Amino acid sequence: MAKTKETAPITKEECSSNLRSVIDALYVLNGKWKLPIVLSLINSPKRFNEIMRDLEGISPKILAQELKHLEQNKLVVRNVFPTTPVSIMYEASAYSDTLKDVLRTLSDWGAGHRKKIIEE
Amino acid sequence: MAKTKETAPITKEECSSNLRSVIDALYVLNGKWKLPIVLSLINSPKRFNEIMRDLEGISPKILAQELKHLEQNKLVVRNVFPTTPVSIMYEASAYSDTLKDVLRTLSDWGAGHRKKIIEE
């Protein structure tokens, strides 16, 4: 009867714990642009206007706002280089590596879903 | 996190394809409650008021609205049983299995992030 941990049936506690974790994650990541911005910067560090061009459709207001939010949440780092004029480079933080799995699964799902929609 | 599988350098095309996929996924899944509802139903099929109790904080209006959205996107199935009175049971569709990886990574990230926040 006693089963090993990995094959044990999922308990109610685990269910609601997962639920809480997903809700917590969404509290930080929710919105149209946060994850795309992080992904764009994981692909390569970029300057403000480069991100704008990469994520076509985003406005400078929203980009500035979301970059601040992501900085506060330690997912993005804003580097200022003392060139003349100063150049500012945004990059994904080391901590944002923890989001890679999320981004990969989400990307996979998005690709599969698009395929499904087209087929119908 | 076993990942090493012949990592060819990522091309620009792959980057923007991933970006597009993530944006597509968010177009369908964005919002405060969609993923939590799906997760709750993956955990076990439920009736309307059971979902309400599971996801404390959601209003009946939003739940009804999101259930319709998820039904239209084939992620949730609404079953009507001809009991007296009719009982209605919502369940995660077979297709919603494709979201399990997304939900798991998101749940993991949310749990880790909460831990990080608390530690600081």
Next chain:
DNA sequence: GATAGGAGTTACCTAAAGGAAAGCGGTTCC
């Protein structure tokens, strides 16, 4: 001196998300 970036900010506006409260038609239970 005009123009063209870069990196935003500001003001204004619309639409969508989300919440509170009440109600409603049905049924069972007391």
Next chain:
DNA sequence: GGAACCGCTTTCCTTTAGGTAACTCCTATC
């Protein structure tokens, strides 16, 4: 007959997200 539960809907409201356009400062370049 009254209370309670189910599965919602309706109305009203506030908040947030997001978009547009204009404008700023600073520097480099023609």
